[in-house]
Amino acid sequence: MPLLPHDEGALTSLRVPTVDDPLRVLVSGCLMGWPVTTDGTDAGLGGSLHAITSMPNVKTIGFCPEDIGMGTPRTMPDIHGGDGYDVLSGNARVLDEHGVDHTEAIVHGARAMAEYAVSNRVELAILTDMSASCGSQVVSDGCRLIENRRYRRGVGVATALLLDAGIPVLSARDYRSLYSIMRRLNPELPVREDLRDHHQTQWFVEYFGDT
């Protein structure tokens, strides 16, 4: 099972695409600038992947699993008792800030995203981390709308299904891996040694310990 950015092999085995046959990249709808977050905005995320999505040998395919599953605007879904894999195995649930159970809707949206990705022959996904659906390195450990929000290493429900389908997933915060892919797409880009993936940031290491 490929698990970027911890799986260097999955990264280096990505096809080197052409303008005529671009790399097919699934992107979280909010990162596309779509107004699909819980409050009906893009939460300021639109355009944050412009450097890679504007490359001529990249084709972006947007999707928001929670918009499909719960609609927009919506209450805030977060995983209680595990990560996306635990939700799919029935060992964790997705509740909103009122304690209402949205597990079924979130799984429905996640399955729709994975099916859409497979039908579009997606080769890589770049998703918004910490989401109950799109998280790839971190998810909230319970409701995020509390004074001292807690976090858990793990993936969201949609990410789990994408990985199960053999699609590598990156967080939009995995700057090192994203730039590495950009250099494969355009070898003329300069080397950058200063970039870090989400799991290599000071916050991540201080919160979870060394990876």
Ligand code: SF4
């Ligand atoms: S479910 Fe994913 S695409 Fe939709 S708003 Fe949340 S992070 Fe963005």
